[in-house]
Amino acid sequence: MIKRVTLSIFLVIVLLITACGGKEVVGPDNDVEMGDLVPSITILSSLPEANMVNYEMAQELVEELQKLGVDIKAEPTDFAVLLDRLYGEEGDYDAYTIGWSGRVERLDPDMFIHSINHSDNADPGGNNTNRYRNSAFDALADAQRQEMDINKRREYVFQAQQILAEDVPNITLYSRANVQVYDKERFDNVVNIPGEGLFNEWTPMWINPLTEDKILRVASNINLDTLNPLAAKSVYEWRNLRLIYDKLVRLSPEIEPIPWAATGWDVVNDTTIDIHLRDDMKFHDGVQVTAEDVKYTYELFIDRKVEYFASFLAPIDSIEITDENTVRFGLKYPYAPFITNTLTQIPILPKHIWENIDDPNEYANEKPIGSGPFIFENFRRGEELVVKTNKEYFEEIKIDGYIFNIFASPEGVLTALELHNIDMVSYDLVPAHIDLIKNNDGGKYNHLEMTEAQDIGFFYIGFNLDREPFNNKDFRIALSYLVDYDLALDVHLNGYGSRGGGGLVINAANEYWYNPAVPIYDTYDPERAKEILEEAGFTWDSNGKLRMPKE
């Protein structure tokens, strides 16, 4: 604040001196006529060991902008420090590189359209860290959130993508591909889902064993922390919890919501939704699943303020049991992601167990009892989770169970694959390992089948639109011509991924919601960037420095 005051006093003095004819204070004559210098810029990028591609891409952009006479540098920043800067009260940053991971609930467009671009979230602490504010866009983002008719909603999402592509509030650099493998000699009929990969909620239910050994062995390189659904904080726990606990709705491999532990739902009106429960479900301890359990679970998650689901539960106003198998949800306002994001994520917990627990948030839940397709058997932290198939389940499952094996390093998993100790990986292979498996030296990976799915998440360079020069739309468009999208994909990612572009937040992998008709700024053309700047009134002074258009 003080800085700003001194700065403005200084400016006033400078102006006074120039007005009085003190020409020697400023440079050559013609520079006086020009706009202000483009302020110096710092890009907070990633540490090379944390994300090599982001680090490199930031460096490339710095070089391009330096050629155009912009004073710019990249500052590789630790992830936690970067989040501090982006979400902190001060909001002190010019530009940054970061990414949104392709978690399953982000297949619903609400997160990438509303949460990260709506002006309501543009204040410090909000997810709109680009500080993008456009009332026409806001109207569409609100409309898609409130539209319960999925086709109409899609139309709004399409239009919103159009605006983002024109306004370029961020520049998407690339998306990764989820490259994974499984043992094709032991199993077939696997399901591969964008953003999810092979170990999604369908593969264990539908996979077909080809040998007498019907236990699926899944490798992970990430530790599981807890099996308490109220305390689980990462997608890795949820990938297992959703198989032990059941959910009212699941997203099909084609990303359509389908009733699962329910026979169906009725949208009574925009803010009232009835869910009809199946009547043939039992918890693993033999107790019938009832509407009471559903009501109890949702209220528990709301009462206990479970952070992981906070934004999906916030719209719920009331939960009533209207008949034996029907639960009526009343919403505070129309919220379209209720079916695709809320009902597809909240598990059904047994009331008769959880109501007797003093502090559910801290409960260890050493032996989870759910009503899902798999029954918990054993969990050793840092080693493995063992589950067996629920033979009473309403769907027929062909395997006898699965073991979720936790390895310390991807190298360990590679060795285990070679030794036939593992049937499937649950994480994305690193490029070096993809090449090793593809080269298949000595035929030792003959038994493996490699699968590829595009990630719906993306990595991007974001700007602080509250600051010059990023408040200038033409400058952002020019920037989108300075990013070498092919370099990112072909060189840095070895081709395993997809290209980025200006304002591209929903990519082609998310087939249902992606709008292919929108023209995107996604060509690398520094000459064109220069032209755009010239057309927009940017000039270069006698020192070759870029100056803002004169107001």
Add this chain to the structure above:
Amino acid sequence: MLGFIMKRIFTMVIMILLVSTMIFFLFRTMPGDPTAFIVDPSIPKEARDQLLERYGLNDSLWKQYTIFLKDLVRLDFGNSFFYGRPVTVIIKDLIPATLILMFTAMLFAYIIGILGGAWMAWKRGTKLESFGITISLIFRSAPSFWVGLMMILIFAVRLKWFPGQGMRTSGYTGETFREIFLTLDFLKHLILPSIVAGLYFVATPLLIMRNSMLEVLSEDYIEMAHAKGLKESKILYRHAARNALLPVITAGALFIGSAMGGLVLIEYVFSWPGLGREIQRAVVRHDYPLAQGAFIIIASLVMFMNLVADVLYVILDPRISYK
């Protein structure tokens, strides 16, 4: 003697308090928000603030420190931010695996180191001696993860003699300590990592033993033993080695602290579910309670082993006494 031990324990307590204070402030000077690793940044700001509140990170540093000290006296390290479980429980789960691996490796290193070091001093100046020194130094200097990977490649992948990963065959369900650690399956899994760690550790006892042996061998009483016509092996191991052991013992006790650090990479390569791996992760995740707890326990262990070394001195060398 008892008075000496009491005095040492008293200073140990003060040292632990000092170390804990340093660790406490060291972690809090690390830049970055610990909630970044606990929850996804996409959750609303209110929820993040709630978390900070729940973990007490909104309180003043002084208040946090006094709470930390109060809990420490009751041996309560708090709950891990990341796991949401008490730190003592997490460490209790992990420490047996690390200690078993460490002591097996140290036993291996010390048996070979002491016997080999004595023998090398005896064979001073021969090719065998320089060969022994070179080999031990190669294993000391080679990156332990590389040796580990090579061992896995040779013995687990090519020869298939031993398993190369984890602590036991997957799917095995044992509950008690006995069922988990006292099985043939566990021993098989223990062999490769403890050999790798042992080879990494062996240079220290070997070289110290050799040096102190050389000193002892030049003493008069050894010449006397020769003159008496005693058997060579008897002079070597009964008369000389016993007196040469003292520095090896102290070094060994001090070695334990660094040994735990040295195990981190080996635990990583062998997917060994131990403490080392978890400490590294806790620091990266800004999981203050877990990292603090683990470091304080390791520091206490080093101090305790120092005391053990001092007590062992008296037993091994009757000339030393503490008042």
